[in-house]
Amino acid sequence: MSATPERxxxxxxxxxxxxxxxxxxxxxxxxxCALPAVAHGKVRAFACEPEWAALLEELGxxxxxxxxxxxxxxxxxxxxxxxxxxARMRVADLIVCSGSDLExxxxxxxxxxxxxxxxxxxQPGYFMASDYVRRLxxxxxxxxxMGDVHPSGNPHVHLDPRNLAIIATALxxxxxxxxxxxAEFYQTRNVTFQERWSASxxxxxxxxxxxKGLRLVTYHRDAIxxxxxxxxxLTTTIEPKPGIPPSTRHLSKLLSExxxxxxxxxxxxxxxxxxxxxxxxxxxxIPVVELPYTVGGTKQAKDLFGLFDDTIDRLKVAAGxx
Amino acid sequence: xxRIYLAIAIALxxxxxxxxxxxxxxxxxxxxxxxxxxLEERLDQQSTxxxxxxxxxxxxxxxxxxxxxxxxxxxxxxxxxxxxxISLILNAKYRYFKLDPNTxxxxxxxxxxxxxxxxxxxxxxxxxxxxxxxxxxxxxTELAFSANVDPYWFGFVQAGILDGEVDIxxxxxxxxxxxxxxxxxxxxxxxxxxxxNEQHPHAWDFVDAPLVQLAMNGINYGDDGVQLxxxxxxxxxxxxxxxxxxxxxxxxxxxxxxGPNAWVGFVHLGGDVGFSNSYQIGASYRDTTAExxxxxxxxxxxxxxxxxxxxxxxKTYGIDFVWKxxxxxxxxxxxxxxxxxxxxxxxxxxxxxxxDMAGAGPLEGPYKSExxxxxxxxxxxxxxxxxxxxxxxxxxxxxxxxxxxxDGTISREDLQQLREHKPERATIMVDFSSxxxxxxxxxxxxxxxxxxxxxxxxxxxxVVSLGAHGAHKF
Numbered sequence: 001m002s003a004t005p006e007r008x009x010x011x012x013x014x015x016x017x018x019x020x021x022x023x024x025x026x027x028x029x030x031x032x033c034a035l036p037a038v039a040h041g042k043v044r045a046f047a048c049e050p051e052w053a054a055l056l057e058e059l060g061x062x063x064x065x066x067x068x069x070x071x072x073x074x075x076x077x078x079x080x081x082x083x084x085x086x087a088r089m090r091v092a093d094l095i096v097c098s099g100s101d102l103e104x105x106x107x108x109x110x111x112x113x114x115x116x117x118x119x120x121x122x123q124p125g126y127f128m129a130s131d132y133v134r135r136l137x138x139x140x141x142x143x144x145x146m147g148d149v150h151p152s153g154n155p156h157v158h159l160d161p162r163n164l165a166i167i168a169t170a171l172x173x174x175x176x177x178x179x180x181x182x183a184e185f186y187q188t189r190n191v192t193f194q195e196r197w198s199a200s201x202x203x204x205x206x207x208x209x210x211x212k213g214l215r216l217v218t219y220h221r222d223a224i225x226x227x228x229x230x231x232x233x234l235t236t237t238i239e240p241k242p243g244i245p246p247s248t249r250h251l252s253k254l255l256s257e258x259x260x261x262x263x264x265x266x267x268x269x270x271x272x273x274x275x276x277x278x279x280x281x282x283x284x285x286i287p288v289v290e291l292p293y294t295v296g297g298t299k300q301a302k303d304l305f306g307l308f309d310d311t312i313d314r315l316k317v318a319a320g321x322x
Numbered sequence: 323x324x325r326i327y328l329a330i331a332i333a334l335x336x337x338x339x340x341x342x343x344x345x346x347x348x349x350x351x352x353x354x355x356x357x358x359x360x361l362e363e364r365l366d367q368q369s370t371x372x373x374x375x376x377x378x379x380x381x382x383x384x385x386x387x388x389x390x391x392x393x394x395x396x397x398x399x400x401x402x403x404x405x406x407x408i409s410l411i412l413n414a415k416y417r418y419f420k421l422d423p424n425t426x427x428x429x430x431x432x433x434x435x436x437x438x439x440x441x442x443x444x445x446x447x448x449x450x451x452x453x454x455x456x457x458x459x460x461x462x463t464e465l466a467f468s469a470n471v472d473p474y475w476f477g478f479v480q481a482g483i484l485d486g487e488v489d490i491x492x493x494x495x496x497x498x499x500x501x502x503x504x505x506x507x508x509x510x511x512x513x514x515x516x517x518x519n520e521q522h523p524h525a526w527d528f529v530d531a532p533l534v535q536l537a538m539n540g541i542n543y544g545d546d547g548v549q550l551x552x553x554x555x556x557x558x559x560x561x562x563x564x565x566x567x568x569x570x571x572x573x574x575x576x577x578x579x580x581g582p583n584a585w586v587g588f589v590h591l592g593g594d595v596g597f598s599n600s601y602q603i604g605a606s607y608r609d610t611t612a613e614x615x616x617x618x619x620x621x622x623x624x625x626x627x628x629x630x631x632x633x634x635x636x637k638t639y640g641i642d643f644v645w646k647x648x649x650x651x652x653x654x655x656x657x658x659x660x661x662x663x664x665x666x667x668x669x670x671x672x673x674x675x676x677x678d679m680a681g682a683g684p685l686e687g688p689y690k691s692e693x694x695x696x697x698x699x700x701x702x703x704x705x706x707x708x709x710x711x712x713x714x715x716x717x718x719x720x721x722x723x724x725x726x727x728x729d730g731t732i733s734r735e736d737l738q739q740l741r742e743h744k745p746e747r748a749t750i751m752v753d754f755s756s757x758x759x760x761x762x763x764x765x766x767x768x769x770x771x772x773x774x775x776x777x778x779x780x781x782x783x784x785v786v787s788l789g790a791h792g793a794h795k796f
Contacts, residue, residue, distance in 0.1 A: 071597055073650035080646060080653060081796050082600040083559030083592025090503055091555045105758075109793045112476070115553045117499035122473070144759060144788075244757055245654075245706035273655045273706075 043179045046089055046119070048097035048107065049076050051158040052129060054295040054304045056096060058193050059172050063182050067092070072296040075271045076102055077148070077243065081109035089114035092125065094178055096171065099128025100135060100155035124177050130155050132170045133163040136224050147241025158294070160225035161201050161308055168193055200305055205230075208312050214319050215263040217286070219272040222293065226311065235263045238276050246276055258284045265289045265318040270297030289318035406469030406477075407790035411524045413461040415454065418780040421772070423453050428533060429743035429773040430719025431693065432617050434540030434572040451536060451771070453779065460484070464491070464524060468792065471495060480522065491522070492544065507549040512542050514551065514563045515588050515606035516663050517642035519543055525794055527659070527701045528751055529765045529781045533715040534695035537745075538638055538665040540572040543608075545584055559592035559602070573636040573667070574610035584610035592796070601645045602796060608638040612671075620738040625678040627726060627737075634671030634689060640664065644796070655706055662698035667691075673725050677732075687725020694718055695745075707755050715747040745771040759787045 042065045047053035053068035060066070067088045070079055076098065079085075089095065089110045097103050111120060119125040135153025142151045157163045172190035176183035212231040216223065219238045227234045236257065240250045258280065266288045268277040274288075281288045291311050292301035300310035417423075427433070428451045454461075462482035471477045479493040494509030512520045518532065519539055531541050547567025554560040569584025570576045577583045585608070592602035612634040619627045641664050648657040673689040695717030703709040719742050726732045734741050747770060753763035762784050769777040 071650055073597075074652040075654050078652065078654045080600065080648070080651070081793060082594060082646075082651075083590070083602050083796055084594045084600060086553065086561075087557060087559040087593075090553045105793045107793070109795055112496075112498060113505070113553070113795070115499040115503040115505045115551070117502070120498070144757070148758065271650075271652055 041179070041181070043175065044091055044093045046092035046095040048095065048103050049158075050294045050296050051164075051304065051307070052096040052098070054307075055164065055168060055171060058304065059168060059186060059189050060175055061185070061189055063179065063185060064175065072270050072292065072294045072301075077105060079103070079106045081106040081113070085110050086113045089119065090116050092116060092119050094125045094127060094174065095119045096127045096129065098130050098155045098157065100130040100152045100157075101150040102130075102155035124174060127171060127174050129167045129171070130157045132167050133157050133160075136228060137221065147239075148243030150242075154221060154224050156222040157225055159223060159311075160229040161197065161204065161304075162229065163225065164304065165194060165197055165201070168197070196305070200308070204308050204312055208315070211312070211315050211319055214265065214315065216265055216267050217258070217263045217280070218267040219269060219277065222269060223267055223291070230312075230315075232315075235261070238266075238280070251276060251279065255280060255283055258286065262286060265315070267291055269293035287318050289314050291315075406467045407792070409464075409466045409468075409791050410788040411464035411466075411522075411785065412788065413463065413524060413783070413785050414459065415461055415529065416458050416782040417454055417456055418778075419453065419456050420778040421775055423456060426453050426772065426777075427451055427739065428537050428717065428745050428771045430740060430745065431537045431717065432573075432615075432740070434536070435617060453530065453769075462489070462523075464522060466792075474500065491542070503553045503555060505549075505551040505553070507551075508547075510544060510546045511549060512544045513539075513565055513586050513608070514549065514590075515539075515543065515586050515608055515638075516640050516665070517602070517604060517644055517661060518663065520795070524785045524787070527661075527699065527709075527711055528713055528749060529763060529783050532663065532697035532699075532713070533717055533745055533747055533771060534663065534665050534697055537693075537695060537717055538573070538640075538667055543571060545569060545571060545586075547582060547584070557593075559590065561590040563588045563590075569610045572615070573612060573638070573669070575612040575614040575631070577611065577613050584608065597651050598649055599645065599647050600651075600796070601643070604640075604642040606638075606640045606642070608636075608640075610636050612636060617739075619740055621732055622736040622738070627678065627732075628676040628684075629689075630674040630676075630684075631689065632672040632674055632686070634669055634673070636667065636669045638665060638667045640666075646796070653703065655703075657703045659701045660699070662696065664694070664696040666694040675725050677726060685725065685729070687728055688723055689725065690723035691720060693720035699749075709753050709755075711749075711751045711753075713747075713749040713751075715745070715749075717745040719743045719745075741773070743773055747771060759791060761785045 042063060043060065045056050045060065045064050045066050047056055047066055047068050049070055050068055050072050053066045056064055056066045069085055069088065070076060085106075097107060117123065130153070135155070135157065138153035139146070139149050139151065142149055157167075168190055172186045175186040179186070208230045214230075214232040215235050216227060216232055217236055217238065218234060221234065221237055221242060224234060226232070236254065238246050238251075238254065240246060246254070262284065263286055266277045266281050266286050268274060268288055268290050270290065270293050277288045280286070290298065291314060292298040292307055295301055295303060295307050297307075298310055298314075300313070301307040433451050462484045464480055464482055466478070466480040468476070468478040474497055475495045476498065477495050480491045482489040482491050490510060492509075492511050494507050494511045496505060496507045498505050500506070512522075514520055516535070516539070518526065518535055519542055522542070523531070535541065545565065545567030547565055549563065549565045551561055551563045554562070563586070565584075565586040566582035567584045567586070569582065574584050586606065588604060588606035590602055590604040592600065594600045612631045615631040615634065617629050619629060621627065643660075643662050645660040646653075646657065647659075649655070668691070670690045671688075673687055674684045675687060676684045695715070697713060697715040699711060699713035701709055701711035719740070722734060722740055724734070724737075724740065727734055747767055749765060749767040751763055751765035753761050755761045763782070765779075765781045765783070767777075767779040769779055771777070
């Protein structure tokens with residue numbers, strides 16, 4: 001019995017030693033893992049919409065770790081400021097969004113709650129894509145009786161690939177500003193991207209020559225840049241005013257309008273509720289064409305190139321049918 | 323010890339491999355540098371007129387990449403063109419009450435009353451518990467201004483205006499991220515405790531606050547003081563908050579003291595489950611002291627008992643839970659929201675009481691209570707614009723040690739306010755939003771907050787928002 005206290009003491013000493021040893025091992029392994037992480041120093045980018053995630057991947061390659069905040073099945077106007085988004089914004093070096101108030105319902109909350117000074121407006125980490133291109137449909141006056149209009153113009157700028165070219169250069173410069181060490185890397189990637197992109201634009205414009213004058217009905221005015229680029233026509237929208245869902249009365253009014261003056265296709269973006277477009281199509285015989293809207297919106301729209309390949313393919317099919 | 327050497331060896335070898343990798347990289351970079359130069363030269367030759375490569379028959383759509391295109395003056399980045407952003411919430415109700423709202427009470431609980439952000443809003447009926455007036459009435463118009471003060475501070479003020487009274491509900495400045503992840507708020511603000519407490523009434527999913535919120539926090543528990551929040555750099559949302567404040571509001575009271583009288587601590591954890599579900603769990607604690615809190619009770623014969631809490635420590639513990647579902651994260655057509663909160667409050671201290679019938683002047687005695695309550699609610703948007711909701715409230719007046727009882731003058735059953743009771747309420751509502759700025763709501767409640775009678779309440783309400791309406795939190 002008399003030996004017990006000593007043994008306990010020894011045990012404690014032994015335990016302390018084991019603990020210390022384990023701590024050192026733990027520390028060394030952590031260090032080993034942390035070192036390469038410092039050497040890589042990837043830029044952490046928060047992309048509000050899939051198109052900007054795709055562009056960041058084109059321009060940033062393996063130097064940028066992209067978090068895509070929304071899925072192509074989400075209407076970018078209506079996104080919840082979810083806790084997971086705050087957590088991601090907290091650690092972001094750069095946020096890339098459409099801007100022009102597209103994300104007004106959720107981005108300000110994230111910016112306020114995340115406690116990240118690097119991505120606040122005016123900082124290099126705050127990049128609003130639509131700031132760099134000429135916006136269409138800038139209203140002369142803003143009144144809510146007109147629905148949910150954006151005072152600085154239509155924010156869905158990515159559906160004109162010429163806009164994307166300009167935004168890509170600006171974003172590439174921004175990446176270089178944030179991550180100076182890899183400035184040349186970003187520049188090279190942008191040059192490569194621009195080459196491929198301008199070749200693709202030429203090809204798309206050739207392929208889409210027959211789409212000129214195509215009369216489209218869309219759910220929201222989110223195809224205006226596409227329509228403008230390819231010389232198509234946006235006759236009317238399913239929603240009566242921006243952001244106001246259609247009532248049955250509005251739909252029947254639309255039906256008689258379309259019967260009197262038919263369109264060539266009814267566009268349904270990947271996140272639109274299929275009900276109203278299908279209802280109209282069944283009663284007018286006008287085909288519904290499902291467009292990806294953004295990268296990932298359809299199976300074929302795997303990247304930015306696929307987005308326009310598929311959009312044009314689908315429009316051509318619809319145009320051939322009517 | 324060999325394990326240590328091994329670990330060091332691994333560490334070193336990994337660092338070396340990084341160095342080797344870096345060397346490979348630098349060669350690659352040199353190569354790339356050359357290619358860039360070549361390409362740049364080619365591009366320069368191609369586009370002597372800028373953008374000729376990209377512009378086509380459509381004249382002048384895209385412009386330059388160096389400068390943001392200024393379409394209409396300087397763009398205001400986060401809100402609208404107003405600076406400061408101004409927002410106005412209009413709010414009116416029609417109420418039908420089966421029972422006289424002047425007799426309203428949440429039985430078994432000390433009314434919040436006093437000088438709070440709560441209590442006052444509903445016109446002071448029912449000793450701070452009041453459900454409002456019968457018939458048509460205009461409720462507080464909420465006016466809010468917000469803007470960045472400078473590159474470091476953001477300012478916000480919200481005032482409630484009604485019939486010649488202006489009530490500053492919140493007025494604070496906030497710094498976001500001067501220390502990464504840290505948010506500092508100072509001024510008057512709604513506490514971050516719980517879930518619904520930080521929401522202004524217009525953001526609620528029902529016309530009125532949950533009973534437990536009313537009984538424990540007096541509609542919205544706010545304070546004048548300082549709040550620190552720290553958002554941890556973790557993949558899951560993890561936030562810690564600490565508040566130190568004046569503590570003049572219920573359940574605390576004015577104290578004429580230099581140091582803070584109320585402390586609040588809270589933690590929130592949140593994340594996603596798949597694309598369609600997201601959740602937030604929270605726990606909170608509040609510690610405050612009441613020295614000036616007063617309330618009057620009666621015995622079964624109608625004799626008044628005046629109570630004055632001299633030194634009462636009030637501790638509140640809460641947990642809150644929110645779950646939101648929307649198919650693929652898109653709530654525009656259908657979505658569901660579940661929220662529930664539980665609060666427990668313990669109060670312990672000294673009381674001065676004056677019994678009408680005794681006529682002996684104020685006596686001193688103990689006051690000690692432990693009370694709790696919870697609510698759970700679900701709101702279902704089944705088609706665009708239309709939502710239905712159901713809510714259940716339950717409180718327990720719990721245990722009571724009370725001067726007049728301990729000295730044997732009165733039994734708990736004879737007390738008109740603090741006798742035992744389990745207030746209960748069931749509510750259903752349906753609301754319609756003609757746009758995201760408008761809400762019309764019809765709500766019906768079976769309210770057993772009073773001791774013996776069940777009130778039936780039918781309320782019709784509209785809430786609309788004008789101007790730059792800020793985005794709502796999760």
